[in-house]
Amino acid sequence: MTVTDPALGDARETAAPGVATRILRSPSLRLIVRRLLAAIPIIIGVSLLTFIVLSLIPGNAAQLLLGPEATPEQVEAMTRQMGLDQPPVQRYLDWLGGALTGDLGTSLVSQQPVTSELGVRLGVTGELVGLAFLMSLGFAIPVALLAAYRPNRLFDRVSMLVSITGLAVANYVIALLLVLVFAVQFTFFPAIGYVPLSQGLGENLRSMLLPAVSIAFPLFCFYTRFLRGDLVDQLQGEDYITTARAKGIGPWQVLLRHAFRNSSFGLLTVVGLNLGTLIGATVIIEQIFALPGIGQLMLQAINTRDFVVVQACVVVFAVVAVLANLVTDLLYAVLDPRIRYGNR
Amino acid sequence: MSIEEMAERTAIVADGGGQPLLEVEDLRVRFESRGRRVNAVNGLSYRLYEGRMLAIIGESGSGKSVSSRALMGLLPGSARISGSARFQGRQLLGLPDREMRRHRGADIAMVFQDPARSLNPTMRIGAQITEAVRAHGDVDKRAAYERAMELLQLVRLPAPERRFHEYPHQLSGGMRQRVMIAIALAADPKLLIADEATTALDVTTQAQIMELLLELQERLGMAIILISHDLGLAATYAHDVIVMYAGRAVEYAPASTLFAAVRMPYTEALLGAIPRLERPPHSPLPVTPGQPPDLTALPAGCPFEPRCPRAQDDCRTEAPPFTEHEPGHWWACYHPCEGSSS
Numbered sequence: 306m307t308v309t310d311p312a313l314g315d316a317r318e319t320a321a322p323g324v325a326t327r328i329l330r331s332p333s334l335r336l337i338v339r340r341l342l343a344a345i346p347i348i349i350g351v352s353l354l355t356f357i358v359l360s361l362i363p364g365n366a367a368q369l370l371l372g373p374e375a376t377p378e379q380v381e382a383m384t385r386q387m388g389l390d391q392p393p394v395q396r397y398l399d400w401l402g403g404a405l406t407g408d409l410g411t412s413l414v415s416q417q418p419v420t421s422e423l424g425v426r427l428g429v430t431g432e433l434v435g436l437a438f439l440m441s442l443g444f445a446i447p448v449a450l451l452a453a454y455r456p457n458r459l460f461d462r463v464s465m466l467v468s469i470t471g472l473a474v475a476n477y478v479i480a481l482l483l484v485l486v487f488a489v490q491f492t493f494f495p496a497i498g499y500v501p502l503s504q505g506l507g508e509n510l511r512s513m514l515l516p517a518v519s520i521a522f523p524l525f526c527f528y529t530r531f532l533r534g535d536l537v538d539q540l541q542g543e544d545y546i547t548t549a550r551a552k553g554i555g556p557w558q559v560l561l562r563h564a565f566r567n568s569s570f571g572l573l574t575v576v577g578l579n580l581g582t583l584i585g586a587t588v589i590i591e592q593i594f595a596l597p598g599i600g601q602l603m604l605q606a607i608n609t610r611d612f613v614v615v616q617a618c619v620v621v622f623a624v625v626a627v628l629a630n631l632v633t634d635l636l637y638a639v640l641d642p643r644i645r646y647g648n649r
Numbered sequence: 650m651s652i653e654e655m656a657e658r659t660a661i662v663a664d665g666g667g668q669p670l671l672e673v674e675d676l677r678v679r680f681e682s683r684g685r686r687v688n689a690v691n692g693l694s695y696r697l698y699e700g701r702m703l704a705i706i707g708e709s710g711s712g713k714s715v716s717s718r719a720l721m722g723l724l725p726g727s728a729r730i731s732g733s734a735r736f737q738g739r740q741l742l743g744l745p746d747r748e749m750r751r752h753r754g755a756d757i758a759m760v761f762q763d764p765a766r767s768l769n770p771t772m773r774i775g776a777q778i779t780e781a782v783r784a785h786g787d788v789d790k791r792a793a794y795e796r797a798m799e800l801l802q803l804v805r806l807p808a809p810e811r812r813f814h815e816y817p818h819q820l821s822g823g824m825r826q827r828v829m830i831a832i833a834l835a836a837d838p839k840l841l842i843a844d845e846a847t848t849a850l851d852v853t854t855q856a857q858i859m860e861l862l863l864e865l866q867e868r869l870g871m872a873i874i875l876i877s878h879d880l881g882l883a884a885t886y887a888h889d890v891i892v893m894y895a896g897r898a899v900e901y902a903p904a905s906t907l908f909a910a911v912r913m914p915y916t917e918a919l920l921g922a923i924p925r926l927e928r929p930p931h932s933p934l935p936v937t938p939g940q941p942p943d944l945t946a947l948p949a950g951c952p953f954e955p956r957c958p959r960a961q962d963d964c965r966t967e968a969p970p971f972t973e974h975e976p977g978h979w980w981a982c983y984h985p986c987e988g989s990s991s
Binding site: 541543544545547548549550551552553554555556558562563566567640641642643 | 721723725746750751752753754755758759761762763766767768769770771772773780781784785816818829832833835836
């Protein structure tokens with residue numbers, strides 16, 4: 306094997322550039338910058354769509370704020386006061402101009418600046434999403450590994466039965482069942498309401514557990530099924546698994562060091578695709594458990610036609626979705642040595 | 650390899666009598682799933698002595714790969730294995746996985762066909778070798794690294810210190826197969842099974858890998874089972890040759906005997922299908938018509954009978970037994986070839 310050695314060519318890379326240059330030239334950084342730039346039209350598009358849809362549904366904030374007894378004159382005055390008499394294009398451009406400078410506007414209904422309102426609620430939704438995410442993956446991985454360790458045995462069959470059930474039931478049904486059992490029947494957890502972290506971690510978690518489980522359970526079922534299937538495919542169909550077994554290493558080592566490492570890419574893809582589901586679920590679940598998060602805020606704002614607040618919520622969701630997908634793509638490169646971003 | 654070298658190799662082996670390293674008797678493997686029964690190996694027997702190279706030759710589905718995987722307990726759960734396979738006198742078949750594991754790698758190691766798929770794409774070369782080193786015996790990290798370096802030098806991988814930290818996709822096919830061999834040698838096996846180890850490589854690399862295997866066999870004194878569809882490879886490198894068809898051995902002899910006087914019509918057909926330089930250009934390659942038999946429904950007679958130019962009525966009624974017709978030369982045929990060399 307003296308014939309071809311492509312790596313001999315690497316000798317020219319010996320002149321080491323400075324750290325700053327290396328960071329600036331790093332393909333990952335270029336990916337990040339490119340993707341963040343690409344996110345701008347996405348977010349503008351999303352906010353524009355939201356604006357159009359909100360303009361199309363009947364009723365406006367002034368009408369809803371004043372109630373059904375208000376005279377047309379009062380409504381008209383209120384409309385003018387809120388700036389809703391401006392042409393839609395004008396209103397959207399005004400909002401967009403503010404948003405680009407970091408000012409997401411003032412709520413039409415509460416007259417509070419939207420940014421400060423969002424800040425508080427972002428924490429609640431963030432905690433909910435984070436908990437649900439950790440729980441779904443944190444349980445799915447060990448369960449899938451145990452199931453794949455001995456396919457078609459008791460543990461595998463029971464876990465697959467549970468996950469099929471979980472996939473067939475919507476998260477709000479699970480939420481209501483959880484409330485019925487753990488909050489009404491046995492009063493372990495509060496049925497509704499939010500306890501901020503400042504009142505102690507234990508109490509805070511007690512108020513967040515049922516909502517987080519409601520979101521996490523269907524995802525847990527999906528991830529478990531997916532990962533278990535992928536692991537079994539790797540174990541039964543891949544040559545490198547046979548190599549690993551032929552070395553004489555134990556079955557757990559084969560499963561963890563070889564199969565799981567290769568199955569993690571597929572899992573990452575599925576988790577990335579489900580981030581939208583994860584975030585979207587908060588809208589309903591926050592409503593059921595009366596959690597003061599962004600999802601609840603958005604729903605209220607839609608009901609009062611408070612387009613400024615709706616726009617802000619939608620933008621926040623869009624930004625989170627874009628960032629989450631970016632992180633997913635960057636993680637591929639960490640997990641899979643064959644993927645290196647850039648045009649090398 | 651020169652003729653003198655070949656003669657020398659055969660001579661060494663003749664002394665190696667005594668207890669066989671591996672003794673396979675009436676090995677049968679069938680796969681059962683949902684009522685379908687595939688008879689992959691149907692009564693295979695052979696002996697392998699230390700330091701010998703045995704070639705098992707056959708086309709796809711002849712059972713050559715399945716029979717060797719059965720020895721290492723690497724077949725899926727749907728496989729039903731019977732018969733006997735003694736390694737240094739100890740029965741391998743039917744061992745629980747925990748005990749089988751002690752033999753894997755340490756006594757019997759395996760190199761596979763496609764080095765691109767046989768290495769874990771997500772693990773560095775070094776980690777894959779040290780894992781094999783540490784699978785048998787209590788070896789610390791430092792010692793495992795030293796041993797991996799030693800192995801990489803043994804298989805003559807260029808720049809081993811750098812390759813140690815690289816991933817499989819950064820290596821060429823030949824280099825990957827060298828890494829596979831290094832992994833196989835990690836725990837000093839007494840038997841190396843090369844399962845189509847050179848098939849996926851180009852001809853030049855194939856020759857290099859075969860030379861490496863020969864050299865390693867001489868240095869380390871291990872036995873090698875060379876599984877291949879390539880009779881030419883067997884003729885060049887192996888001491889003994891088994892030709893398999895439809896899950897059974899149809900001809901078995903030392904390579905020199907076999908290629909001097911092929912008896913089994915199937916072996917002759919295989920030999921005839923090898924392209925040769927002496928043949929006039931553009932002359933059609935002789936191929937054997939027909940297909941190997943369906944392994945779910947084997948005929949009562951000789952499985953090669955439908956394709957055999959020498960077949961007669963008695964071939965259809967009962968399969969010819971596999972017996973030693975001449976000293977050291979076994980075949981399973983009622984109407985063997987005259988024994989003229991091809």
